[in-house]
Amino acid sequence: MDLDVVRTFVAAADAGRFQDAAAELSITQQAVSKRIATLEKILGARLFTRTARGATLTIDGQAFLPHARDLLRVEERAVASVRPGRRALRVDVIGRRLAPAGLLRDFHRAHPEIELDVVTLFDADAAINAIRTGTIDASFRAVTMPGRQLPDDIGAARVFDEPIELLTGPAHELAGARAVTPAELVGHRIWMPGIVPGTEWGAYYDALATAFALTIEITGPDFGIEPLLDTITDSRSLATFVGEETRLVWPVDHGLRRIAVRNPTPVYPHSLVWHRDNPHPGLAALRDHLRSGRRDHSDAGTWTPTWA
Structure with a gap:
C-alpha cells in the first residue's frame, strides 16, 4: 500500500476538507482527490462523503482511520530505526554476563535517553568487520593481538582493565x-x-x-x-x-x-572500538562516559600481555 496515499487520507480526515489537506501536504487539491480515489479503489470501499462544506468520513472511512494511523506510526519507527541520531546505538559485547555488559549498563543508567541495541558477536574480527560495514556502532574487545593491527579507519581506546x-x-x-x-x-x-x-x-x-x-x-x-x-x-x-x-x-x-x-x-584489557567516521551522537556520549569513568587497574602490580 502506498503510504503517501494513506498519509493523504489521514490528512483529509483530520482537516475535513480536501483543500486544507492539500495545503498541509503542499500538493494540489486535484492530487488529493486522485490519491483518495486510488485508495478507495484499492480497498473497494468509499471512504468520504463529499458535501458542499467539505468531506466527511463514511462508516468504512471511520473503520479504516485508526489502522491508517497505525501504518504511519510503523513507517516512522522504521525510518527512525536506521536514521543516524535517531536510531538505537548498536553496541557489541563479548557476553552479557561479562564486564563490558556491565560498563554498558552503567552508561544506560547515566544516559537513559539514548536507546541501546545490544548484540553479541563471536570475536574481535567479526566485531571489526561489523563496525566497518555499519552493522554496529561500537564493540568492547581486547583488540590488539600478536601480528595484527587495526585498520586506519577504526579507532580504539582502552576503557577497563x-x-x-x-x-x-x-x-x-x-x-x-x-x-x-x-x-x-x-x-x-x-x-x-x-x-x-x-x-x-x-x-x-x-x-x-x-x-x-x-x-x-x-x-x-x-x-x-x-x-x-x-x-x-x-x-x-x-x-x-x-x-x-x-x-x-x-x-x-x-x-x-x-x-x-x-x-x-x-588484568584483561577491554577496549572500546568504533569507526572514526561514525556520526551517531550516542557514540560520542558513550566514549565520553567511558573516558570520564575509566577504571584502570594497570600499575606495577598487574600483568597484561605486551601486545595489549
Whole structure:
C-alpha cells in the first residue's frame, strides 16, 4: 500500500476538507482527490462523503482511520530505526554476563535517553568487520593481538582493565585461600573449554599461560557456564579463571570460591572500538562516559600481555 496515499487520507480526515489537506501536504487539491480515489479503489470501499462544506468520513472511512494511523506510526519507527541520531546505538559485547555488559549498563543508567541495541558477536574480527560495514556502532574487545593491527579507519581506546580471579570448588586444594599468586598456580589444572584458538581471549590466555608456566586446558566440549560450574564444584583438581566483574549465579550448595590473584594481578584489557567516521551522537556520549569513568587497574602490580 502506498503510504503517501494513506498519509493523504489521514490528512483529509483530520482537516475535513480536501483543500486544507492539500495545503498541509503542499500538493494540489486535484492530487488529493486522485490519491483518495486510488485508495478507495484499492480497498473497494468509499471512504468520504463529499458535501458542499467539505468531506466527511463514511462508516468504512471511520473503520479504516485508526489502522491508517497505525501504518504511519510503523513507517516512522522504521525510518527512525536506521536514521543516524535517531536510531538505537548498536553496541557489541563479548557476553552479557561479562564486564563490558556491565560498563554498558552503567552508561544506560547515566544516559537513559539514548536507546541501546545490544548484540553479541563471536570475536574481535567479526566485531571489526561489523563496525566497518555499519552493522554496529561500537564493540568492547581486547583488540590488539600478536601480528595484527587495526585498520586506519577504526579507532580504539582502552576503557577497563579487569582483574582475573581463580574459581574453585569447595574441595579444591586452594579453596581456603583468600588470594593466590600466579606462581602458586603452577602445576594446577585450569580448565577453560570456552577458549577458541585464534580469538582475542584465546590469545590473552595463551600469553598468560606462557608468562607464568600455567597449565590451561581447553579440551572437552563447551556446554556453557552452568555445566562448567557443576564440574568445578565437584572437582578436587580443576579450577578456572573468571573476570572479577563476571556475573555468576550458582546454587548455595555448590560452595564455589572466587579467589583473587595477586603479585602480579593479571588484568584483561577491554577496549572500546568504533569507526572514526561514525556520526551517531550516542557514540560520542558513550566514549565520553567511558573516558570520564575509566577504571584502570594497570600499575606495577598487574600483568597484561605486551601486545595489549
